Amino acid sequence: MQKTVLLVHAHPEPTSLTRTLVEVAKTRLSQSGHRVIESDLYGLNWKAVFDAHDFLKRENEERLSFIGESGYAYANGSQTPDVQDEQSKLRQADAVIFHFPLWWFSFPAILKGWVDRVFAFGLAYGYKGAGNQYRYGEGGLAGKRALLSVTVGGPMEDYGGRGINGSLEQILFPITHGTLFFSGMEVLPTFAVYDSVRMTDARVDLAKEVWKERINGLFTDAPIPFRFQNNGDYPDRHQLATDVAPKLSGNLAHLKNPDGFL
Amino acid sequence: MQKTVLLVHAHPEPTSLTRTLVEVAKTRLSQSGHRVIESDLYGLNWKAVFDAHDFLKRENEERLSFIGESGYAYANGSQTPDVQDEQSKLRQADAVIFHFPLWWFSFPAILKGWVDRVFAFGLAYGYKGAGNQYRYGEGGLAGKRALLSVTVGGPMEDYGGRGINGSLEQILFPITHGTLFFSGMEVLPTFAVYDSVRMTDARVDLAKEVWKERINGLFTDAPIPFRFQNNGDYPDRHQLATDVAPKLSGNLAHLKNPDGFL
Numbered sequence: 070m071q072k073t074v075l076l077v078h079a080h081p082e083p084t085s086l087t088r089t090l091v092e093v094a095k096t097r098l099s100q101s102g103h104r105v106i107e108s109d110l111y112g113l114n115w116k117a118v119f120d121a122h123d124f125l126k127r128e129n130e131e132r133l134s135f136i137g138e139s140g141y142a143y144a145n146g147s148q149t150p151d152v153q154d155e156q157s158k159l160r161q162a163d164a165v166i167f168h169f170p171l172w173w174f175s176f177p178a179i180l181k182g183w184v185d186r187v188f189a190f191g192l193a194y195g196y197k198g199a200g201n202q203y204r205y206g207e208g209g210l211a212g213k214r215a216l217l218s219v220t221v222g223g224p225m226e227d228y229g230g231r232g233i234n235g236s237l238e239q240i241l242f243p244i245t246h247g248t249l250f251f252s253g254m255e256v257l258p259t260f261a262v263y264d265s266v267r268m269t270d271a272r273v274d275l276a277k278e279v280w281k282e283r284i285n286g287l288f289t290d291a292p293i294p295f296r297f298q299n300n301g302d303y304p305d306r307h308q309l310a311t312d313v314a315p316k317l318s319g320n321l322a323h324l325k326n327p328d329g330f331l
Numbered sequence: 332m333q334k335t336v337l338l339v340h341a342h343p344e345p346t347s348l349t350r351t352l353v354e355v356a357k358t359r360l361s362q363s364g365h366r367v368i369e370s371d372l373y374g375l376n377w378k379a380v381f382d383a384h385d386f387l388k389r390e391n392e393e394r395l396s397f398i399g400e401s402g403y404a405y406a407n408g409s410q411t412p413d414v415q416d417e418q419s420k421l422r423q424a425d426a427v428i429f430h431f432p433l434w435w436f437s438f439p440a441i442l443k444g445w446v447d448r449v450f451a452f453g454l455a456y457g458y459k460g461a462g463n464q465y466r467y468g469e470g471g472l473a474g475k476r477a478l479l480s481v482t483v484g485g486p487m488e489d490y491g492g493r494g495i496n497g498s499l500e501q502i503l504f505p506i507t508h509g510t511l512f513f514s515g516m517e518v519l520p521t522f523a524v525y526d527s528v529r530m531t532d533a534r535v536d537l538a539k540e541v542w543k544e545r546i547n548g549l550f551t552d553a554p555i556p557f558r559f560q561n562n563g564d565y566p567d568r569h570q571l572a573t574d575v576a577p578k579l580s581g582n583l584a585h586l587k588n589p590d591g592f593l
Contacts, residue, residue, distance in 0.1 A: 081382055082395040117379040117440040120343055133344040135432070136484065136528060170397070174505035175437060178379040178444030185440050201485075205495065222398065223463075224569065230580030231571045233467065233560060239581045240505050242497060243436035266398060298495060307486065309493045318492030319501045319583065 072288060073104045075162035079169040079180040081111035086220045086265050086273065091168050093277050094218070097284045106158050110179045116151065117182025123149055140190035140198075148189065155187040164214040164287055165254070170265070171221045174240045184248055193252035201306055204251050206297035211253030216287060217241060218260045218280070225263040237261055238293070238330050242320045246295055255292040257283075294325035334550060335366045337424035341431040341442040343373035348482045348527050348535065353430050355539050356480070359546045368420050372441045378413065379444025385411055402452035402460075410451065417449040426476040426549050427516070432527070433483045436502045446510055455514035463568055466513050468559035473515030478549060479503060480522045480542070487525040499523055500555070504582045508557055517554040519545075556587035 076094055080087035091107075098105050108115075121133055125148070128141035142148045148156075159165065169180050176184070188194065193210060196203040203209075221228065221237070228237040238245070238259060245256045260283045262276045283290075296302045302313045314322045321327035338356055342349035353369075360367050370377075383395055387410070390403035404410045410418075421427065431442050438446070450456070455472060458465040465471075483490065483499070490499040500507070500521060507518045522545045524538045545552075558564045564575045576584045583589035 084394055111380075111382065115380075117444060118373075118377075119434075119440065120373065132346055135434075172381075172397075173443075173446050173450065174509035175443065178381065178440045178447050181435075181437065181443045182379060182440030184435050188435065226569045229570065231584065233565050233569055233571070233585070234509060235504060235582040235585060236580065239501075240509065243502050243505070247436035247496060247502065303495050307488045307495055308491065309495070318498065320497040321581065322493065323495070323497060 071102050071104060072163040073106060073161050074098050074287070075106050075108065075158050075165045077108045077110065077165060077167050077180070077183065079110045079167075079177045079183075085170075086262060086268060086276070087168050087170055087218075089273065089277070090218055090220070090262070090280050093280050094166055094168070094284055097281050098287075101285075106161065108155060108158060108183070110183060113151070115179055115183060116186070117179045119182065119185040123152065123186060125149065136190050136195070140195055143189040143191040152186050152189070155183065156189070156192060159187065159192075159210065159213075162213060164216065166216045166218055166287075168218045169220075171219050171261075174234065176244065188248070188252060193248075196253075201298075203253070204298055205246075205295065205303075206250060206253060207299060208251070208253035210249075213254045214257060214287065214292070215245075215249040215254040216257040216260065216283070217244065218283075219262070220265040221261050221263045222266045223263065225261075228261075228263065236330075239320060245293060246320070246323060250293075250295045256295070257287070257290050257292055293330065296323050296325060333364050333366060334425040335368060335423050336360050336549070337368050337370065337420050337427045339370045339372065339427060339429050339442070339445060341372045341429075341439045341445075347432075348524060348530060348538070349430050349432055349480075351535065351539070352480055352482070352524070352542055355542050356428055356430070356546055359543050360549075363547075368423065370417060370420060370445070372445060375413070377441055377445060378448070379441045381444065381447040385414065385448060387411065398452055398457070402457055405451040405453040414448050414451070417445065418451070418454060421449065421472065421475075424475055426478065428478045428480055428549075430480045431482075433481050433523075436496065438506065450510070450514060455510075458515075463560075465515070466560055467508075467557065468512060468515060469561060470513070470515035472511075475516045476519060476549065476554070477507075477511040477516040478519040478522065478545070479506065480545075481524070482527040483523050483525045484528045485525065487523075490523075490525065501582060507555060508582065508585060512555075512557045518557070519549070519552050519554055558585050558587060 078091045095105050124138040124142045196208040227234045230236050249256045324330050340353045357367050386400040386404045458470040489496045492498050511518045
């Protein structure tokens with residue numbers, strides 16, 4: 070069945086490894102009969118900074134509350150057109166792939182600003198005006214898949230379970246768990262190409278092949294086994310039940326199988 | 332002895348809790364005889380997006396490599412004036428306090444873009460052109476202290492060791508460890524005000540008092556006990572020695588005392 074896939078990407082150099090992987094995704098998905106839509110953030114000259122200009126009408130003209138005004142603008146159709154366009158793409162998407170270089174162990178600012186502005190109150194958080202009732206596996210983006218495709222300057226050994234930087238999936242936890250799963254998406258294990266500052270033609274070819282395989286599994290691979298908020302593991306919606314992963318604390322406790330995560 | 336403290340802050344609303352805490356810091360530090368300098372990122376209309384315009388002369392006009400051009404511009408004085416100004420403030424600072432609301436479990440884009448653009452190759456990474464020789468406790472920002480002052484919308488229980496969001500310090504690890512300690516800074520335990528969407532006058536007053544105490548300890552409190560790269564724990568600069576925290580993996584392994592971290 071034809072699916073729609075949104076590629077959100079954040080590198081301005083057309084020949085960069087990041088953009089090369091975007092092209093592979095486009096081709097592979099199209100060949101599989103899927104529909105590809107795109108947000109080329111540098112090409113769009115995307116406004117990264119979430120500020121008062123994001124709210125065309127204000128609920129409170131005196132004092133700027135981002136949460137309050139985000140909810141008001143989302144509910145009342147007074148968001149800016151660029152944000153509405155991105156939300157429209159998100160709504161159409163069955164899956165979203167985020168392509169970016171890892172900068173300071175996180176999104177480049179332009180991509181963080183896409184999340185800050187597009188993931189509105191009422192859509193990605195505060196769903197149905199019900200506070201925290203719908204989050205972590207449920208919410209406005211439920212039913213969609215998400216996948217990070219990351220280019221990393223350093224070597225893989227620096228990002229393993231004992232690597233000096235910390236493990237890549239733990240570093241990305243604020244994004245995979247706190248942003249994408251939070252808003253309801255099923256998040257696949259991250260795809261990473263390491264040593265991106267030391268690419269050769271042969272390594273680029275290999276990365277493309279491995280990436281094609283990951284794209285083939287976009288709708289079938291098992292997601293990261295994050296715990297759903299409302300499946301019993303968090304009886305009060307705030308903390309893990311005492312009998313759930315009783316010996317763990319921190320981010321690993323929020324996975325049904327943390328061993329597979331590192 | 333008089334010290335210089337740089338306050339980098341990222342909220343446009345002058346009456347916000349974030350900005351209220353900035354004012355407390357200014358007053359308290361001045362009363363203690365310190366010199367305060369400031370980067371009001373919204374007030375500066377800070378350009379968040381790191382792009383080709385950051386490099387006034389290019390080493391390679393054909394293909395944009397951020398790492399390559401960052402190093403070239405830093406070494407050759409061809410960075411933009413706004414970035415040079417911020418680096419000048421950083422050089423003067425004995426301590427840097429980052430004031431921001433936690434958006435999607437990380438920096439607002441405008442602050443991420445301050446790091447992306449200001450933490451140049453040659454300064455915050457690639458120090459002395461020596462690859463990864465100086466990082467995690469050593470580097471261009473060594474000898475400076477850093478402290479995050481975060482306003483958090485949700486309740487504290489969501490951010491504890493068993494809280495649904497993961498523990499706050501683990502969520503902030505890419506910033507505290509991967510950005511600030513990476514470039515040489517001593518990073519203090521994070522100061523957070525939770526439930527920032529439910530503030531009362533009494534809670535604001537309490538937050539201000541607790542914050543004053545933390546400011547009093549800016550130059551004396553013990554930093555987060557991250558492991559230094561070059562003190563023997565990482566013999567090859569990539570992975571932990573097998574006898575260091577042998578039962579741990581992931582980010583907790585990079586603390587000398589992870590129990591105190593959660």
